[in-house]
Amino acid sequence: MENPFQETLFHRNQAEPCTMVIFGATGDLTHRKLIPALYNLAASGDLPPHFQCIGFARRDKTDPDFRSELETANRKYSRQTHSDELWQRFEQSIHYHRSEFQDLEGYRSLKDALDRFDQQRGAPANRLFYLASAPEFFKPILELLKQAGLNEAPEGRWARVVCEKPFGKDLTTARALNEVVSQTFEEKDTYRIDHYLGKETAQNIMVLRFANALFEPNWNSRYIDHVQITCAENLGMEGGRGGYYDTAGALRDMVQNHLFQLLSLVAMEPPTDLSADSVRDEKVKVIRSLRRWVGPEAVGHNVVRAQYTAGSVDGVERVGYRQEDRVNPESNTECYVALRLYVDTWRWQGVPFYIRVGKQLPKKATEISVHFKKPPQVPFATASMLSNSENTLVIRIQPDEGIALRILCKQPGQALIMQPVKMDFQYSSSFGKASPEAYERLLLDAMLGDATLFARRDEVENAWKFIDELEHAWHQSAHPPPMCEYPAGSWGPKEADELLAQDGRQWRLL
Amino acid sequence: MPPPQLTDIDLSRLGMEVPLPRIDHALKELWEQDRAKTRASLVNFAIYTEDPCSLARNMEMLESITAEHACRAILILNLPDGNANAPRAYINALCRPYQGQQVVCSEQLCFILEKGTALQVQNMVFAHLDADLPLVLWWQGSLTQHFDERLHSRVQTLIVDSSRWTDPAAELDALSEALESRTSHFDVRDLSWTRSHFLRLALAGCFQDAQALAQLPQIDRIEISHAKGQRSAGLLLGAWVAGRMQGELQSAGEEPVFARPDGPSITLHLQESPDGPALSSLTLSGMNVQIHVSRDGESRFVHVCAHCTSHEHEEVFPADVESDAELIGEQLSRAGGRTLYASMIPVLRRLV
Ligand SMILES: NC(=O)c1ccc[n+]([C@@H]2O[C@H](COP(=O)([O-])OP(=O)(O)OC[C@H]3O[C@@H](n4cnc5c(N)ncnc54)[C@H](OP(=O)(O)O)[C@@H]3O)[C@@H](O)[C@H]2O)c1
Numbered sequence: 001m002e003n004p005f006q007e008t009l010f011h012r013n014q015a016e017p018c019t020m021v022i023f024g025a026t027g028d029l030t031h032r033k034l035i036p037a038l039y040n041l042a043a044s045g046d047l048p049p050h051f052q053c054i055g056f057a058r059r060d061k062t063d064p065d066f067r068s069e070l071e072t073a074n075r076k077y078s079r080q081t082h083s084d085e086l087w088q089r090f091e092q093s094i095h096y097h098r099s100e101f102q103d104l105e106g107y108r109s110l111k112d113a114l115d116r117f118d119q120q121r122g123a124p125a126n127r128l129f130y131l132a133s134a135p136e137f138f139k140p141i142l143e144l145l146k147q148a149g150l151n152e153a154p155e156g157r158w159a160r161v162v163c164e165k166p167f168g169k170d171l172t173t174a175r176a177l178n179e180v181v182s183q184t185f186e187e188k189d190t191y192r193i194d195h196y197l198g199k200e201t202a203q204n205i206m207v208l209r210f211a212n213a214l215f216e217p218n219w220n221s222r223y224i225d226h227v228q229i230t231c232a233e234n235l236g237m238e239g240g241r242g243g244y245y246d247t248a249g250a251l252r253d254m255v256q257n258h259l260f261q262l263l264s265l266v267a268m269e270p271p272t273d274l275s276a277d278s279v280r281d282e283k284v285k286v287i288r289s290l291r292r293w294v295g296p297e298a299v300g301h302n303v304v305r306a307q308y309t310a311g312s313v314d315g316v317e318r319v320g321y322r323q324e325d326r327v328n329p330e331s332n333t334e335c336y337v338a339l340r341l342y343v344d345t346w347r348w349q350g351v352p353f354y355i356r357v358g359k360q361l362p363k364k365a366t367e368i369s370v371h372f373k374k375p376p377q378v379p380f381a382t383a384s385m386l387s388n389s390e391n392t393l394v395i396r397i398q399p400d401e402g403i404a405l406r407i408l409c410k411q412p413g414q415a416l417i418m419q420p421v422k423m424d425f426q427y428s429s430s431f432g433k434a435s436p437e438a439y440e441r442l443l444l445d446a447m448l449g450d451a452t453l454f455a456r457r458d459e460v461e462n463a464w465k466f467i468d469e470l471e472h473a474w475h476q477s478a479h480p481p482p483m484c485e486y487p488a489g490s491w492g493p494k495e496a497d498e499l500l501a502q503d504g505r506q507w508r509l510l
Numbered sequence: 511m512p513p514p515q516l517t518d519i520d521l522s523r524l525g526m527e528v529p530l531p532r533i534d535h536a537l538k539e540l541w542e543q544d545r546a547k548t549r550a551s552l553v554n555f556a557i558y559t560e561d562p563c564s565l566a567r568n569m570e571m572l573e574s575i576t577a578e579h580a581c582r583a584i585l586i587l588n589l590p591d592g593n594a595n596a597p598r599a600y601i602n603a604l605c606r607p608y609q610g611q612q613v614v615c616s617e618q619l620c621f622i623l624e625k626g627t628a629l630q631v632q633n634m635v636f637a638h639l640d641a642d643l644p645l646v647l648w649w650q651g652s653l654t655q656h657f658d659e660r661l662h663s664r665v666q667t668l669i670v671d672s673s674r675w676t677d678p679a680a681e682l683d684a685l686s687e688a689l690e691s692r693t694s695h696f697d698v699r700d701l702s703w704t705r706s707h708f709l710r711l712a713l714a715g716c717f718q719d720a721q722a723l724a725q726l727p728q729i730d731r732i733e734i735s736h737a738k739g740q741r742s743a744g745l746l747l748g749a750w751v752a753g754r755m756q757g758e759l760q761s762a763g764e765e766p767v768f769a770r771p772d773g774p775s776i777t778l779h780l781q782e783s784p785d786g787p788a789l790s791s792l793t794l795s796g797m798n799v800q801i802h803v804s805r806d807g808e809s810r811f812v813h814v815c816a817h818c819t820s821h822e823h824e825e826v827f828p829a830d831v832e833s834d835a836e837l838i839g840e841q842l843s844r845a846g847g848r849t850l851y852a853s854m855i856p857v858l859r860r861l862v
Binding site: 001003004005006007014016017042044045048049085086089090120121123430432433 | 724
């Protein structure tokens with residue numbers, strides 16, 4: 001029988017009852033993101049009825065201790081104001097389960113706990129396993145989940161797994177991980193998180209492109225000169241981040257996942273429908289069509305890597321990358337990378353996509369800019385009047401989410417002088433309401449079984465395939481391309497500027 | 511001289527008085543005063559009222575609506591008992607903070623008509639719209655007067671509040687007629703219906719549970735507690751709940767009864783409570799089952815308590831929509847299109 005009252009839920013979908021198990025529940029991610037996201041779902045009425053959440057970690061704790069730690073975190077990190085009335089009810093659904101990740105007994109007792117909830121509820125619930133642990137534990141967790149029979153859903157229910165990033169550190173490890181995952185869960189029940197996809201503006205890229213008749217006809221090599229994607233951070237290795245970062249680097253940490261996801265959304269063909277697989281089919285084609293840079297020469301010509309040296313950001317002195325806490329003083333890890341990419345499809349023939357990402361840059365900003373070609377001829381203007389005058393469409397992902405369009409106008413006066421002007425749409429000005437956090441949207445989608453905003457196996461593996469060639473040229477060739485340098489607080493190394501200058505272009509000034 | 515029903519204090523709240531032909535010019539000057547301001551607009555939101563006492567309330571409401579929904583706000587007060595003086599216009603910017611400054615602003619235009627005709631009302635609206643943006647109109651007057659086809663044929667969303675109608679039957683007839691007119695394409699939202707939104711959500715959430723769902727055929731009674739003056743909100747909610755359980759209205763009156771093809775009939779019992787929110791509780795009961803959804807006093811949450819044969823459980827759902835501004839905000843956040851409310855009009859007409 002269908003829920004007859006469902007029709008009132010018009011613009012929202014409500015998930016069926018489920019129990020979520022968080023592996024690594026005493027960690028930073030759970031405190032800062034997952035619990036506040038669940039709490040905000042509860043505050044908006046989007047959590048399914050009978051929801052239960054079990055935190056799995058190794059430290060000894062009681063339920064009240066665990067709840068009170070999470071309450072403190074929620075007061076600090078929740079998007080909506082913390083309400084004691086709601087928390088009192090919400091915390092009843094949170095439980096702590098102490099066990100080592102590698103201990104089968106812990107999984108058996110977890111199964112007992114899940115069965116107990118089902119009994120109280122009077123019917124078996126769906127199960128969502130969230131791997132919020134360091135990636136080296138994914139394998140033992142998945143294997144033991146299977147041994148305990150937890151990967152199999154009760155009759156008529158589902159069991160799903162959500163994997164945090166990083167998903168592997170190269171193609172081999174990603175494949176191995178995918179193998180382990182696929183031996184435990186089917187691909188349709190596997191949700192690989194990329195929180196960039198949960199951001200409102202990332203989701204808006206598809207709407208902007210496919211719901212506006214204005215852009216799509218011009219969205220190709222005939223009208224677009226090039227595309228730039230910038231992800232700048234004005235921080236370095238604060239809070240002990242250096243330990244992990246130095247083993248990964250900008251290319252693995254940001255490009256393989258987040259920036260390739262943005263690139264896919266910008267470059268993909270229109271999907272036939274909005275089902276998860278139709279969208280992801282189109283996105284993976286973009287990654288598969290990326291022109292390969294193989295060998296140190298091609299990589300050196302198209303990719304720039306760099307580390308920051310001492311400098312200052314926002315007037316504060318910063319040490320160089322190699323002097324950072326928990327970073328190897330002889331580190332060969334890049335904290336800046338700029339790439340020239342080509343998507344070899346009919347639509348994008350000859351259009352370069354320039355991507356740059358880096359730490360200790362002058363400001364924090366993630367933006368996509370689409371640079372249109374100049375008009376073929378303007379009868380009343382000389383070529384010099386049209387310099388620096390192309391139309392640019394900017395999609396700001398963070399902060400200040402919005403869209404800006406630069407167009408050319410005549411400056412008032414007798415003479416014909418043209419001036420670029422900017423039309424700017426800011427989400428926060430037009431929509432006073434705060435957008436949900438990425439994790440809210442993604443957790444709800446995982447409960448609803450909508451994988452559109454999650455990375456599919458072939459997307460991840462194809463992205464690694466591309467990235468591996470670059471890593472190989474950097475770290476395993478006899479004559480690797482150089483590691484460049486830039487002072488903290490600058491917009492990256494001069495070699496990155498030259499990358500565009502070779503093509504007669506410049507990085508956009510953010 | 512202010513119109514007889516209004517004081518200078520009332521008028522001073524409306525902003526700067528400007529001659530009608532100078533409105534556009536004055537708005538431009540307003541924006542030029544402070545270069546840092548961002549003008550933002552997603553819709554034209556117009557309010558039509560004939561009640562001079564509602565002026566302050568409407569102003570406060572607009573201020574709070576524009577904090578979340580950037581719009582061009584147009585408030586028209588048409589005084590039926592005025593002296594037929596020339597219309598007066600006022601402009602104002604309603605700003606909200608952004609990064610510590612009051613910078614994001616919506617425009618507010620206010621018009622005072624005395625004995626205004628339908629044509630004058632239309633002119634006030636049509637001459638001052640922000641072009642290309644949809645028109646949402648909250649009609650606080652009677653739909654039987656001045657609400658003519660030329661006006662509603664240009665409206666995208668019509669908002670009404672059936673709890674304020676003195677003759678609901680006549681208003682519903684006028685509304686149905688407008689909806690059926692060949693040139694109209696508006697969708698209609700009744701705040702009385704929106705008032706039950708949170709109870710409906712909580713109820714729907716509760717029946718996501720298979721156990722509760724299995725008990726649905728047993729239910730034979732719906733009880734709703736409503737505040738004074740909110741009977742229409744209760745009737746709408748009760749009729750919807752009964753309708754979703756296949757109930758067809760069999761008899762109207764004090765305790766309406768809905769017959770079901772298979773299963774017991776459902777009786778709707780409305781109860782007025784002296785204080786509390788517009789709708790404070792909804793109870794569905796029958797053999798071995800009771801679902802109780804309630805909201806206490808000022809709480810921002812509703813508690814759902816379900817007792818079925820073998821189990822019992824409680825949930826908490828949000829109830830963050832109560833004031834007029836919040837109700838309107840909820841409507842402005844919605845996509846357009848078919849509304850459930852429109853499908854409820856025929857049964858509501860039989861119930862009032
Ligand atoms: N933090 C973020 O903002 C963020 C953002 C994006 C992705 N991620 C990813 O999310 C994952 C978790 O990050 P995190 O920052 O939350 O990590 P974290 O703070 O180091 O937390 C690790 C968690 O794993 C548990 N744990 C470690 N070893 C265990 C064992 N042998 N048996 C049982 N439990 C064990 C710890 O439990 P005890 O406390 O009991 O030791 C703790 O709950 C990582 O894959 C990370 O890359 C994190």
